[in-house]
Amino acid sequence: MQLSLTENNDIILQNRVLVDVDIDPMSRKVYIELExxxxxxxxxxxxRLVDSLRACCGDQVTVPLKMMNKVGEALREGDWRVTATLARFGAVWQVIDIEPGDRMARHYGLAVDLGTTTVVGYLVDLSTGQIMATEADYNGQIQYGMDILTRIYLAGTPGGCKQLQDAVVETLNKIILGLAQKCRVERREISAVTVGANSTMIHLLLGLDPSRICQAPYIPVVNLPGYLKVSDIGLQVNPHAPLYCLPGVGSYVGGDVLGGILASGLHKKPELALFVDIGTNGEMVLGNEEWLMACAGAAGPALEGDVAHDGMRAEPGAVYQVRIDPETKDVNYKTIAGQKAVGICGSGLVDCLAELLLAGIIDRAGKFRSRSREFVVVPAAESATGRDITFTQTDIDNLMRTKGAVNAALETLLEGVGCGLTDITTFYAAGAFGQYLNLESAIIIGLYPDLPREHMIRLGNSSGEGARLVLISDASRREVEKIARSITYFELNAKEEFMNRFVGSKFLPHTNLDYYPTVKQKMMQRGLIQE
Amino acid sequence: MQLSLTENNDIILQNRVLVDVDIDPMSRKVYIELExxxxxxxxxxxxRLVDSLRACCGDQVTVPLKMMNKVGEALREGDWRVTATLARFGAVWQVIDIEPGDRMARHYGLAVDLGTTTVVGYLVDLSTGQIMATEADYNGQIQYGMDILTRIYLAGTPGGCKQLQDAVVETLNKIILGLAQKCRVERREISAVTVGANSTMIHLLLGLDPSRICQAPYIPVVNLPGYLKVSDIGLQVNPHAPLYCLPGVGSYVGGDVLGGILASGLHKKPELALFVDIGTNGEMVLGNEEWLMACAGAAGPALEGDVAHDGMRAEPGAVYQVRIDPETKDVNYKTIAGQKAVGICGSGLVDCLAELLLAGIIDRAGKFRSRSREFVVVPAAESATGRDITFTQTDIDNLMRTKGAVNAALETLLEGVGCGLTDITTFYAAGAFGQYLNLESAIIIGLYPDLPREHMIRLGNSSGEGARLVLISDASRREVEKIARSITYFELNAKEEFMNRFVGSKFLPHTNLDYYPTVKQKMMQRGLIQE
Known part of the structure; x- marks a missing residue:
């Protein structure tokens, strides 16, 4: 399966660099001349080699048995001048390659954002920390089920766990091959791999049993796997390279979220910030340099596109932007790659809901003011399918439920720490969806808070950026582990208030309109509400 | 091949315990009750497990990926009460097993003396440090060649290295199975393995190329392999268990010798001591608590028995003790297992040489005083072969060359440090041969120095004892590594004097009889020499 994302491809792959770090990567190259x-x-x-490497890497330098014969060959071939590659495994530096001569210039690592749907690999030059190339593909596990629960179920059947592991490892190996070819790098020159992913994806990547992730009390096998080896799972890079997965803090707040916090830097600032990553699950983190609190809930697949009546994934032909003239009710839309419209993707759905509200076609409860049960976004004559592409009452209800769940989660979290919506100073939107969504529409429907726009930051692929940071900086690695150990995980399913709020927060943008001053103002300007 | 050593079996297997250590083994068992x-x-x-284990094992506790699924099962099966087994890998404690409930009482390790000919395994109770059982067998590599050079040559042919590794691993696995059955221990309950062996045996065990060991400048692949994994070579114990080989200091002074030093404790005493291990190669170490100097040389196979005219290995039917009446010249001999004589083993050959000298049958140059070219030890009528079993002039010449080489090595070493023979206070004889040999005979022929007998200590299987010490005590492991780093290796082949002395030291017991006062006295008493 080749990833066919085009226009929004760049956005999905893009990392927003907010954090500057000193380069101290997970692997090192050292050129030495030996007597x-x-x-x-x-x-x-x-x-002889180890003694000489101790000078730069400290006492704990080891050589794996399978490397030992190679040492003698390289030393003689290079006439006692060699470049050693060492990789960090906790307190130990392990020699993972030795090459004759000076090979200092060729030092590479791989940072991965491993999503349930999409997998993105970044080839990183470990001398500079810069991304050299990016490759993306669908997660090969999709063939066994789009959604995570199907995969967790499959993993519990005989051989299922291995099947799912093989599928994602195959995807990664394709990505690795693609990156290596693009940059004329030998795959064995990739000497460290870091991965940002949710807990279930990490479990399936590592061949760990994910079954307890979806059963109360939701206990994963591991949240801090530490330094593993790529050979444990069969990644085709240097076989001795470390595999480091960003730590998670619970079954539903995984390394992808922690990578996002790391990439945002919110944990190092005094002001209160909210970090949100909305996909099938919605995860949010609230906090500052003193404390961090996280929660997660099933946002439902409404935003992923494909459950809506004419929903689809963000692929060519997907309507991703919709504008409705408040006077004429004329629709103006854009599709990915400019192709004839096939359906509506997540951001298009959010636009629809926001525009229908502002155009007065639906009310604040999300109901059509007319007797209509649907709204035609693209008429049959213009569509690729020859049928009307519509946005239905059911689609609206689903979206409202999702945004209601997000509101409820946030308010439960805020209440838990004794803060209010207005205390939030900065808002970070993570993930491809956060990047792609129209910010104003997300605010209008109440999915995002109504803050000054300059305090609303889209992080892009912050899971991938977090993976890159730990790949190139040991300080970042220690930082994310510290975040993982200090963050408080707030189990929403354990809170009765959450379910109550979930029921109570189903108005657009919010039951209490005062939380949304700019939306309130727009609605007043259009005569949709009175002061 | 079943080891058929009988009478002398106990001696080969026996460890002399000279050193007392605090029990701090290479693996630990920890019983914990978790919330x-x-x-x-x-x-x-x-x-959860790792956090709780940190309390007793420090910050660097890791769990191998392949153990992770097992953790969840054991925790639930044991109702959150489990026994974890951790093994030391340098600075890291790795969880290598987890069992439901309290399994503290079952904690085992394996110490191995891996000889070119014989392999001995000791099953050690890691709670007490005591040996529970011993198993010995011939090294399975013998089928490819008795002597070490043949094996080094074979290792250089395609597939040869693997073949030799497989052979010795098979021997070890047979020994492990035997020990486990004897003591009703599950093989996976053996959680650490330590090995004492010469450098070539370590290379062949680990699958490392030994070819440069026998070519100047005699550079091994590794002398300090550190902590490896049993799974790297396929030992059938706990698959995550560490494999630790005693460090060596040169191609010809290996971990067997360093284990011997450790077991003797000579490196912690103020007086000058000499440690000797004579087999096919002769290794010796001279030193005290302040310095240590080692050398090695090919002693030649004369003492191994099988090159002599009627020589044989120390097996049933081997003449191992010979006495000659100085008056009647009657021979009195003993055989292993009391069977009819088949041949003469090493200790019998040394006895022959010493007794022939004291009986005045040969002179101090090792020549028969009569025109005889041989001496009948066992007449045809008494032998198992129906032929005379004889000790020939050629046998004498070979033995003299061997003892001359040992003398020369020692004197070169002494001169190197500015000491004389008379400065040596204590003498340690290592290895099976050292254990089995008649001490007086070894002194009479000048193979051992002529010291007060209470300062002459037979160490037994000190390579195995060294392996046991590092298995049960991390202080001992650090000690032997310190010895390896501090010892000076004296390359005899690099010294011109050595070859000169080799030529000059071919008298019995020594060119300078004053170095051997008790022998001089005996010879004078018998009228063989005048003052």
Missing amino acids: QPSLLNNQADVD | QPSLLNNQADVD
Whole structure:
């Protein structure tokens, strides 16, 4: 399966660089010139190398058994001048490659954003920390089920876990091959891999049993897997390279979210910030340099596009932008890649809902003011399918439920820490959906808070950016582990108030319109409400 | 091949315990009771375990990926009461097993003396440090060649290295199975393995190329392999268990010798001591608590028995003790297992040489005083072969060359440090041969120095004892690594004097009889020499 995202491809792949770090990557290359052995200097090959590497990497330098024969060959081939590649495994630096001569210039790593739907790989030059190339593809597990629950169920059947692991490893190996070819890099020159993903994706990547993730009390096998080896799962890079997965804090707040926090830097600032990543699940983190609190809930697939009546994934032909003239009710829409409209993707659905509200076609409860049960976005004559592309009452209800769940989660979280919506200073939107969505529409429907726009930051692929940061900076790695250990996970399913609020927050943009001053103003200007 | 050593079996297997250590083994068992997870305490299984283990094992506790699924099962099966087994890998404690309930009492390790000919395994109770059972077998590599050079040559042919590795691993796995059955221990309950062996045996065990060991400047691949994994080579114990090989200091002074030093404790005493391990190669270490100097040389196979005219390995039917009446010249001999004589083993050959000298049958140059070219030890009528079993002039010449080489090595070493023979206070004889040999005979022929007998200590299987010490005590492991780093390796082949002395030291017991006062006295008493 080739990823066919085009126009929005760049957006999905893009990392927003907010955090500046000193380069101290997960692997190191060291060029050394060794004294040639003689009868009077007869130290063994491996010991000679290790002693010399201790000077730069400290006491804990080790050489895996499978590397040992290679050491002697490289030392002699390079006439005792070699470049060693070392990788960090906790307190230990392990020699993972040795090449004759000076190969300092060729030092690469791979940062991965492993999504349920899309997998993005970034080839990183570990000398500079810069991204050299990006490759994306659908997660090969999709063939076994689009949604995460289907996959968790499959993983519980005999051989299922292995099947799902193989599928995603195959996807990653395709991405690795693509990146290597693009940049003329040998795959064995990739000497470290970091992954940002939700807990279930990490479990399936590592071959761990995900079954307890979806059963109370929602206990994953591991949240902090630490340094593993790529050879444990079969990634086709340097076989001794470390595999580091960003830590998670609970079954529903995974390494993708922690990578996002890291990439936003919100944990190092004094002001209260809200971080939101909305996809099938909605995760949010509230906090500042002193404390962090996270929660998650099933946002429902309404925003993913494909449950809506004419919903679809963000692929060519998807309507991703909709404008409705408040006077004429004429519709103006845009499709991905400019192709004839096939359906509506998530951001198009949010636009529809916002525009229908502002055009006065639906009320604040999300009901059509007329007797209509649907709204035609693209007439049959213009569509690729020859049928009307519509936005229905059911679609509206689904979207409202999703946004209601997000509102309720946020308010439960705020109440838990004794703050209100108005205390939030900065808002970060993570993930492809956050990047792609029209910010104003998201505010109008109440999915995002109504803050000064300069305090609303789209992070792009912050899971991938978090993975890049830990790949190139050990300080960042320690930081994200510290975040994981200090963050408080707020289990929404355990809170009765949450369900109550969920029921109570189904107005557009919010039951209490005062929380949404700019939306209130727009609606008043259009005569849709009175002061 | 079943090891058929009988009478001398006990001696080969025996460890002389000279050193007392605090028990701090390479693996640990920890019994813990964990809090059950809940919605409000939703830490992941592995993280919950690791956090609790940090209390006793420090910050660097890791869980291998392949163990992670098992953690969740064991925690639930044991109702959150489990016993974890952790093994040391340098600075890291790795969780290598987890069992439901309290399994503290079952904690085992394996110490191995891996000889070119014989392999001995000791099953050690890691709670007490005591040996529970011993198993010995011939090294399966013998089928490819008795001597080490043949094996090094074979290792250089395609597939040869793997073949030799497989052979010795098979031997070890047979020994492991035997030990486990004897003591009703599950093989996976063996949680650490330590090995004492010469450098070539370590290379062949680990699948490392030994070819440069026998080519100047004699550089091994590694002398300090550190912590490896049993799964790297396929030992059938806990698959995550560490494999630790005693470090060596040169191609010809290996971990067997360093284990011997460790077991003797000579490196912690103020007086000058000499440690000797004579087999096919002769290794010796001279030193005290302040310095250590080692050398090695090919002793030649004369002492191994099988090159002599009627030589044989120390197996049933081998003449191992010979006495000659100085008056009647009657021979009195003993055979292993009391069977009819088949041939003469190493210790019998040394006895022959010493007794022939004291009986005045040969002179101090090792020549028969009569025109005889051989001496009948066992007449045809008494032998199992129906032929005379004899000790020939060629046998004498070979033995003299061997003992001359040992003398020369020692004197070169002494001169190197500015000491004389008389400065040596204590003498340690290592290895099976050292254990089995008649001490007086070894002194009479000048193979051992002529010291007060209470300062002459036979160490037994000190390579195995060294392996046991590092298995049960991390202080010992650090000690032997310190020895390896501090010892000076004295390359005899690089010294011209050595070859000169080799030529000059071919008298019995020594060119300078004053170095051997008790032998001088015996010879004078018998009228063989005048003052």
